[in-house]
Amino acid sequence: MPGTARSFRVFDKWKGLRGGWAIAPVLMVVVFFGFTWAPSAAAAEKSFSLLAISRTAEGPGPGFVPMELASGGAVETVQVETAPVLTEKHIGEAWVHEQGFIGVFIETTPEGRQLLVELTREQLNRRLAILVEGRLMMAPFIQEIITSGQIMLSGEIDRAGAEKLVAGLQGQQTTASADAESLFPDETILLARIEKDPSPHLYAELAGVRGRHAAGYYERWREFGRSADLRQAIFYAASAAELRPDWDQPRVLLAMIYANFSGDRETLELATELLIEAVDINPANGPAQLLLAQVLMKQGRFWSAIEQYDSLFAKSAAMITPMNTAPLALCYILDGRIQAGILYFDRLAAMHPANPAVTTGQAVLLKHGGEAERARNILTDLASSAAAGPELRRYAGDLLASWDREEME
Numbered sequence: 001m002p003g004t005a006r007s008f009r010v011f012d013k014w015k016g017l018r019g020g021w022a023i024a025p026v027l028m029v030v031v032f033f034g035f036t037w038a039p040s041a042a043a044a045e046k047s048f049s050l051l052a053i054s055r056t057a058e059g060p061g062p063g064f065v066p067m068e069l070a071s072g073g074a075v076e077t078v079q080v081e082t083a084p085v086l087t088e089k090h091i092g093e094a095w096v097h098e099q100g101f102i103g104v105f106i107e108t109t110p111e112g113r114q115l116l117v118e119l120t121r122e123q124l125n126r127r128l129a130i131l132v133e134g135r136l137m138m139a140p141f142i143q144e145i146i147t148s149g150q151i152m153l154s155g156e157i158d159r160a161g162a163e164k165l166v167a168g169l170q171g172q173q174t175t176a177s178a179d180a181e182s183l184f185p186d187e188t189i190l191l192a193r194i195e196k197d198p199s200p201h202l203y204a205e206l207a208g209v210r211g212r213h214a215a216g217y218y219e220r221w222r223e224f225g226r227s228a229d230l231r232q233a234i235f236y237a238a239s240a241a242e243l244r245p246d247w248d249q250p251r252v253l254l255a256m257i258y259a260n261f262s263g264d265r266e267t268l269e270l271a272t273e274l275l276i277e278a279v280d281i282n283p284a285n286g287p288a289q290l291l292l293a294q295v296l297m298k299q300g301r302f303w304s305a306i307e308q309y310d311s312l313f314a315k316s317a318a319m320i321t322p323m324n325t326a327p328l329a330l331c332y333i334l335d336g337r338i339q340a341g342i343l344y345f346d347r348l349a350a351m352h353p354a355n356p357a358v359t360t361g362q363a364v365l366l367k368h369g370g371e372a373e374r375a376r377n378i379l380t381d382l383a384s385s386a387a388a389g390p391e392l393r394r395y396a397g398d399l400l401a402s403w404d405r406e407e408m409e
Helices: 012-016 041-046 110-122 159-170 185-196 200-224 227-243 249-258 265-281 286-298 302-315 322-334 338-351 356-368 372-383 390-408
Strands: 029-034 051-057 064-071 074-081 091-097 103-108 128-132 135-138 150-156
Touching (some): 051 110, 064 135, 074 128, 091 110, 091 227, 103 159, 103 227, 185 200, 200 227, 200 249, 227 249, 249 265, 249 286, 265 286, 286 302, 286 322, 302 322, 322 338, 322 356, 356 372
Parallel strands (some): 029 150
Antiparallel strands (some): 051 074, 051 128, 064 074, 091 103, 103 150, 128 135
16 A cells, blocks of 8 residues: 655655644544553553443443543543443554644454444443543543444554554554555656755645545545545645645645544644634635534534634625525524524525525524514425425425424424
């Protein structure tokens, strides 16, 4: 498989990535821990699992023990099940992630993947306990069923600690290195030219090549879920961004990867940072700004998301679609700014009177703002409007029906 680490180290610029870079996909969870791992004699004597993933409970009960969890300078007690659901025997692959932050990527075996699906379905909207050598390192809230079988462990861990943990999980003393992997032919040709003429033009051309390979690896990872493709997508996209700082697309790709690690505050912040950089580089990149609004919404930063949607709509009326107006309306509701949202959508409707996507968001806000009759009138008109299209008419009808059911209950 073509590698990147060796070729990237040809250029000093490659090692200059800022320590905040990160990325993300939807069916993964990122858990953070702060320690430098080394084998423990005490752990061996007590036969602790090197890695254990267990259920938690809200209070004491049979089969659960209280464990302390340090987080942000505070210490809390978590009830952890003594019998783990997954251990290191369910790990199929592990490797050190070091592009922007040090972490350990873990992929479970087929059996482990099924156990993780069942466990996260059972613990949805509750916490899992992540233990290393019997120590509780993280208890993340599960916001979605994890079907990928892929987990990222990152945080205050150095490379030596990460490598030791990977070696323990893999049952070996050293970690596989990407340095031994071969390059793509187009990279090899460009590197030979750069050795003779290290010009900015050739560096930019190399960035383009690596950007294309990053996109290819990303698509294969999305299709097949192979961790090796994810690893290469991260390497290639990060290199392309570093080699060509004025190019927005590699940053967007990295943000797309990290944004998929939903439910984790730190990785979403990193995705936000990347997207802000991308929009600064190219203010006309509407998809990047839209993804930024969505990531901000995931973080609970609703007013910031509102500002992004507002800016996006001001730049292009084509972005005023039901897929965008619906989350915008929800942001106003969740941020407690319903009246401000009603005024905004009233202005938007005056500016775009023929756009039915505006009226759906307007109706939802009016309903939540106590103007149910006006909201119903808007949706009734929309449900019979030929200009709205069949899907939007059906949506308006379904929304009216759901309101009717609410009133009957």
